[in-house]
Amino acid sequence: SGEIKRFLRDDGMIKVSRSLKELSYKLFQAREEMTAALGREPTIEELSLELHVEKEEIVQAMEAGGEVESIYKPIHQ
Amino acid sequence: MRDTNEMEVIFDSCSSNERFARVAVAAFLTQLNPTVEEVSDVKTAVSEAVTNSIIHGYDQEIHKIRIQCRIDQNLFMVVVKDEGKGIEDIAQAMMPMYTTRPELDRSGMGFAFMEAFMDKVEVESALGGGTTVRMEKTIGKGRNLWTTQSL
Amino acid sequence: MRDTNEMEVIFDSCSSNERFARVAVAAFLTQLNPTVEEVSDVKTAVSEAVTNSIIHGYDQEIHKIRIQCRIDQNLFMVVVKDEGKGIEDIAQAMMPMYTTRPELDRSGMGFAFMEAFMDKVEVESALGGGTTVRMEKTIGKGRNLWTTQSL
Numbered sequence: 001s002g003e004i005k006r007f008l009r010d011d012g013m014i015k016v017s018r019s020l021k022e023l024s025y026k027l028f029q030a031r032e033e034m035t036a037a038l039g040r041e042p043t044i045e046e047l048s049l050e051l052h053v054e055k056e057e058i059v060q061a062m063e064a065g066g067e068v069e070s071i072y073k074p075i076h077q
Numbered sequence: 078m079r080d081t082n083e084m085e086v087i088f089d090s091c092s093s094n095e096r097f098a099r100v101a102v103a104a105f106l107t108q109l110n111p112t113v114e115e116v117s118d119v120k121t122a123v124s125e126a127v128t129n130s131i132i133h134g135y136d137q138e139i140h141k142i143r144i145q146c147r148i149d150q151n152l153f154m155v156v157v158k159d160e161g162k163g164i165e166d167i168a169q170a171m172m173p174m175y176t177t178r179p180e181l182d183r184s185g186m187g188f189a190f191m192e193a194f195m196d197k198v199e200v201e202s203a204l205g206g207g208t209t210v211r212m213e214k215t216i217g218k219g220r221n222l223w224t225t226q227s228l
Numbered sequence: 229m230r231d232t233n234e235m236e237v238i239f240d241s242c243s244s245n246e247r248f249a250r251v252a253v254a255a256f257l258t259q260l261n262p263t264v265e266e267v268s269d270v271k272t273a274v275s276e277a278v279t280n281s282i283i284h285g286y287d288q289e290i291h292k293i294r295i296q297c298r299i300d301q302n303l304f305m306v307v308v309k310d311e312g313k314g315i316e317d318i319a320q321a322m323m324p325m326y327t328t329r330p331e332l333d334r335s336g337m338g339f340a341f342m343e344a345f346m347d348k349v350e351v352e353s354a355l356g357g358g359t360t361v362r363m364e365k366t367i368g369k370g371r372n373l374w375t376t377q378s379l
């Protein structure tokens with residue numbers, strides 16, 4: 001049980017800044033895919049349904065996205 | 078960054094603002110570079126306090142709820158305040174499983190959650206005089222420990 | 229949901245709160261189901277106004293900035309207020325490229341951005357009497373069109 005506890009503890013150690021950056025990358029991809037599929041910009045609600053994340057959390061992730069975009073851009077180009 | 082920082086948010090007591098309030102508090106808390114777990118603890122505690130103001134304090138009428146946050150070094154303080162009907166017996170209200178609204182499917186666990194997820198919870202209230210819930214949590218406790226372990 | 233909703237947030241004028249202010253406003257705005265682009269437009273405009281209060285209004289001293297948001301149907305209104313030194317000539321200040329702080333690498337494009345990204349921008353200010361920037365944006369313009377298209 002000591003092992004399990006430590007495992008849970010480690011899991012809890014993920015920084016929120018990192019998890020928001022990960023979400024912002026998913027958001028970036030989902031937005032591109034949905035824009036292509038719909039022929040228009042998706043709304044925040046549509047993105048929230050697609051990613052199973054609250055709308056408010058999506059805007060929080062957008063804020064964390066600045067650096068992510070520059071990190072991932074080269075892969076996309 | 079400065080060692081202290083303050084914000085205050087005031088909003089209508091409708092349930093659609095609950096998520097907004099949680100995220101506003103979480104966004105402010107981000108400055109302390111918390112873990113996912115710490116943020117979700119604070120969000121849960123704030124959610125419970127805000128729900129109480131909406132449902133019990135204001136009986137679901139629309140009035141104002143005020144949240145004050147203060148950061149002092151790595152201590153996070155949050156106060157949730159309503160000017161609703163107040164609590165007659167605070168000690169009783171804070172007992173796990175105690176609820177005055179079982180018909181609304183309340184579990185009576187709101188204060189118990191706040192106490193579980195925060196380091197300190199203080200309630201100030203008077204019948205007819207509104208309710209103030211003050212909570213504190215130190216962010217990054219034991220982080221040095223973890224660092225030492227992983228070396 | 230109700231047709232109207234209001235919130236207000238008051239915070240220290242330090243630049244680390246700029247992000248927080250943007251997220252708080254954006255989180256409130258999500259009730260109108262905006263697109264990512266509409267959210268970024270509003271965030272940019274709010275950012276510019278808040279930066280102005282921090283840099284020009286308060287000369288980077290720490291005082292309070294107040295943001296009020298109101299939703300009425302699909303109209304989003306946001307007011308950014310400081311009690312700083314104020315603007316002598318508002319018309320001149322709002323001209324693109326006009327800045328009183330070129331030494332701080334200011335581009336003089338803040339008001340121009342606000343006007344580009346919002347439907348309406350109004351500035352009220354007096355020397356020594358603080359500055360109030362009122363902005364409006366209708367969210368979901370032309371969205372009926374989309375619905376019709378996808379049918």
Ligand SMILES: Nc1ncnc2c1ncn2[C@@H]1O[C@H](COP(=O)(O)OP(=O)(O)O)[C@@H](O)[C@H]1O
Pocket residue numbers: 125129130133134135159161162163164170171175176177178183184185186187188189208
């Ligand atoms: N803000 C408040 N205003 C008035 N009464 C409150 C408030 N918060 C809590 N209470 C009272 O305390 C009781 C216990 O609260 P809580 O532990 O959150 O359980 P629950 O919300 O499920 O009833 C509530 O049933 C209510 O009677």
Ligand SMILES: Nc1ncnc2c1ncn2[C@@H]1O[C@H](COP(=O)(O)OP(=O)(O)O)[C@@H](O)[C@H]1O
Pocket residue numbers: 276280281284285286310312313314315321322326327328329334335336337338339340359
């Ligand atoms: N809140 C404010 N308080 C005082 N002066 C302001 C404020 N906002 C804008 N100003 C004045 O208006 C000018 C133009 O603002 P802006 O278009 O944002 O350009 P910039 O910030 O790059 O100077 C500023 O240089 C400043 O003189």
Ligand SMILES: [Mg+2]
Pocket residue numbers: 125128129183186187188
């Ligand atoms: Mg409760």
Ligand SMILES: [Mg+2]
Pocket residue numbers: 276279280334336337338339
């Ligand atoms: Mg500017």
